[in-house]
Amino acid sequence: MDYQKVSSLAKRRGFFQPASEPYGGLAGFFDYGPVGVKFREKILRLWKRHYVLGLGCLELDGALVGPEALFKASGHLSEFDDPLVECEECNKNYRADQLVEGGDGMSRKEMGEALKSMCCPSCEGSLSELSAFNLMFATEVGAGRGVKGYLRPETAQSIFQCFPWLYRLNRNKMPLAVSQIGRSYRNEISPRQGLLRMREFTQMEVEHFFLSENEPSIPSHLGGVSLVLVPNEGESLETNIENAVKNDIVGSSLVGTHLAAAQAFLLSVGIPKESLRWRQHRKDEMAHYSQDCWDGEIKTSIGWVEVVGVAHRGDYDLQSHGKSSGVEFRVPVPGTSKTVEKWVLNVGALGKEFKSKAGDIQKIVTDMELVPGMEISLDGGVISLGEEFFKKEITQESEMVYPCVVEPSFGLDRLFYSILETAWKEDGERQWLSLPKMVSPYDVLVAPLMTKDGLAERAKEICNMLLENGIDAFYDESGSIGRRYARADEVGIFFSMTVDHQTLEDGTVTLRERDSKNQSRVPIDDALSKLGR
């Protein structure tokens, strides 16, 4: 299915449509409708099953707005602020810092000066003034002289700034995996292609923290997962992840683990394996924080779509937040704990001896190494502090390091779109969404064969019973039974339950399976157990 068809299906059946539609829409923003919400819910549920249950992630739901200092530390304030110039003749846009030699480290002013003597590289026309854009949405927090705040450009920062808290809640243990599902905001210059490039989007993300000297190895159930890898150098190949790491095609076992885990998840939501590949970023397309990055890409009608990035972010983020905030973001390295004996001032003795001068002495020695017998200058003279002015303190100290982090980050909206495209099936007149049971928007369609003879009433009762049992049932009595099946097929409902005269007699219903259209007659209780996920 192509882009146009997805959009039209989405609007017709209630998956999504442009936001603020009555006012002509707003580029880059979308509303998810009744069916879309259900569908998203099912994807999220499965994702949580993989990552929260499977991997034992702690969950976080961070605030969307953060202070300027946070994004200064994360690097987004400077990295998202690109200087632009435009050719006044041919209207081509250039990144000023790439156009000017050595523009990388220049200030805006220097760059502006340098550009004055330059012209357009392609047509030699004259260049416009420097303009800047920042991809972050800014806002004012509070009344009057409010503080400047920004909508987060990635959910990750919520986790990073929470790291000391989360580490404590994990009872100071590493590794530590934290997951978060939430929205992020980027003021894209030109959002295109609907859900694929939005200004407000949902990320499903894990930050998997670990100590580099203690990197988790690949769990046995993932080692054999076979992936199509496209490294930034050399030929693409298909191999299992254990070999890929062993042969250094993938440079980190935890990155490898997450590539395999991400693929397992993608297959479970119905992405066909043959439409999936893992492409390594070139050095020059890597984000400012990234050491290595592999994109999970799905083949669609508009090309390969990146739906997940697995990035090795090193210790970049924790280090910047640690240094910027002054809070401890490091953790002790296990096995490096050692007993340290050191001298500290005996303030009591000092006070008795030196009275009012004691405070001055404390100040003087603040930055000095404390040893009995040390000499200090005081009031023009030199005095020696004997052992009586010191106490021996014995403490345990460990080597402290910033943990590294590997981050699988899914774009829910892109995945949503890609599933719709790849799951769409056409067979003559018939067209349907061949979604796996686990992500079908509804568990079952409940339909009376006809509305007469109390069948509708009985069907409604059954529908309510299903809902009370936690089954996501959808009731439909309108139109011929074939039409109702067709409607259900189009939103990917996996089962259809039909209530007929026999139901009134013996309590059985027919269950129809979407893809095969096969029907079987079963007692309602059996049907109930088949419908759960």
Place this chain on the structure above:
RNA sequence: GCGGGCGUGGUGUAGCCUGGUAUCACUCAAGCUUGCCAAGUUUGUGACCCGGGUUCAAAUCCCGGCGCCCGCACCA
């Protein structure tokens, strides 16, 4: 942001050049009918992206905005 194309019920469209408030199909709703795969039939709901201009009169012509598609650039 730039250049080109485009914007008509829920969906897909005709009409636009040559101004006179709109075509067709599907969908949807109500009824009849049928009773397990989009059937038939009757009735019905529902649209000219927004704003301004020209004109007696604008879906139609002109200008601006917004949105969509393609290309350029951008894509952490």
